[in-house]
Amino acid sequence: MKKILLSSLLLLVCHIHYAQVISIIGSTSPAGNWSTDIDMATTDNITYTLTNVNLTTATDPGTTGLKFRQDHDWAVNWGSANFPMGTAVQNGANIMTQAGTYDITFNRSNGTYTFIPAAQPRVGIWGPAVDSQNGFGGPDVDMTTTDGILYTLSGFYFSSGSAYFRVNDNSTLTYGSVSFPTGTAVEQGPSIQVAGGEWFVTFNRSTGAYSFTYPSIGILGDATSVGWLNDDIDLITTDGFEYTLNDLVLTDGEVKFRKDNLWTTNWGSLGFPQATGIQDGPNIPVTAGTYDVVFQKSTGHYLFTNTLSNPEYSVANVKIHPNPSNAIWNLKHDTTIDAVTLFDASGKIIGNYAPNTTEFQLDGSNLSNGVYFIKINSGRDFSVQKIIRN
Structure with missing residues (x-):
């Protein structure tokens, strides 16, 4: 034994x-x-x-x-x-x-x-800022995550109003703060007062840190230094509508614009050096050079200006006064203004005009107070400018 x-x-x-x-x-x-x-x-x-x-x-x-x-x-x-x-x-x-x-x-x-x-907690944004009709009686807008820590939301248009971050649709697991557009949310904190518009939102479930920033617009492709597989070269914006990038060095090849480093929203066209990009459009064929780039997110319009050339037209030769205005804006260009397009803040076209002259009066007496954008086409160039009705 x-x-x-x-x-x-x-x-x-x-x-x-x-x-x-x-x-x-x-x-x-x-x-x-x-x-x-x-x-x-x-x-x-x-x-x-x-x-x-x-x-x-x-x-x-x-x-x-x-x-x-x-x-x-x-x-x-x-x-x-x-x-x-x-x-x-x-x-x-x-x-x-x-x-x-x-x-x-x-x-x-x-x-x-x-x-x-692994199963990850769901985090959503909840409140009147995401559902203006139902408010806190409406559902969350769910954010996405790959690690259960950092959550993001892209491509959502907010109404002006209050909101919380909420975990698993549980009203006792809310996170908020008085700060906007960035801050640190705390459990059962006050609601976040969100300004209306499209925001790219991040929320860290571990630290509570959050941010509401303008969506990023980047450029990538085999004509750029980053190729097709890496992160984009981001353009710069101050209003979330017009994005710019100076001294971009390109080789002969192709590029595209896309939002928030995701292929979900991307723009392309066969036109160069300017055209209107369309969603999931073809790659943009570009010629080697150093360029200043302008891109309008809501319309898809883009322009590549070769910084080493001496173009016949310049987008800087547009004058608008008064601005802000309570009714009338006077537009003046060094060359003939072929077309003027009026957009609301979301990018919806609300007016088209064909002045065929160097000066034009835009009548906005029927507009509500707020921010608008106008695209001015003249010869080979275009310019997008912000105007304010007060």
Whole structure:
């Protein structure tokens, strides 16, 4: 009997002693490098797991991604390019992960693995600013997240009014602050007074930090220094309507404009150096040079002005007075004004005119008080200007 117990104890000790450690390692792991292992848990020395793991996106199959390996040693390692599931093989390719928070499972016997998105709390924006008719009786507008920490909202037009950040549609889990457009929201804090308009919103669920900023407009493509796969080169705006960028160096190739670094909203056209970009339009063919770029978000109009050339027309030769005005704006250009287009603050066209003269009076007596935009076409150029009715 003692011999049997001793043999069993020895087998158990050997099993424990020789239990393999399985880990993930790679540039897209939480450690962010190829030298630090993150050990997985197991109860049977076959199936290994990790929960709530934050991963980044693999961009280069040769240098980025993840692998599984045994006993912190490259002598035994597994990989496969497939994601979020596949069958890893010895010395296989790097696993090309996508950013997110995952529960990871790996089977040491057959190499199968899965990356399952971990359940994340939902965060929405709630209140009259997102539902002017129903107010706090209406639903949230849900934000998006890849890690359950940083949440974003793109492409939403707010009404002027109050709002909270809210977790899982639970009215007792609201976050607010008196600050706008940026601040730090606290649980059960006061409502945020949001100004009407389109905002790109971020909210950090851990710190409460939030921001409402104008949507970003960027340019990218094989004619730029960033190519098609990296973050855009952002243009600058002061009003959320007109975006500009000076001294952009381009090679012969193609570009596009897009909003908030997402392909959800992008503009393109075959016209160059100016045209009206359309949603999901073709890539813009450009000629090598150094350019000042103007883009209007609501209309899609764009203009590339070669800074090394001496163009016949200049968008700077437009004069508008008075501005603000209570009824009439006087427009003057060095050359003939071919067309004037009037837009409201959302970009909707509310008037078209063909002056065919160097001076033109725009009658806004029927307009409500507020901000408007006018596009002035003259020869080969155009200019978009903000006007105010008071």
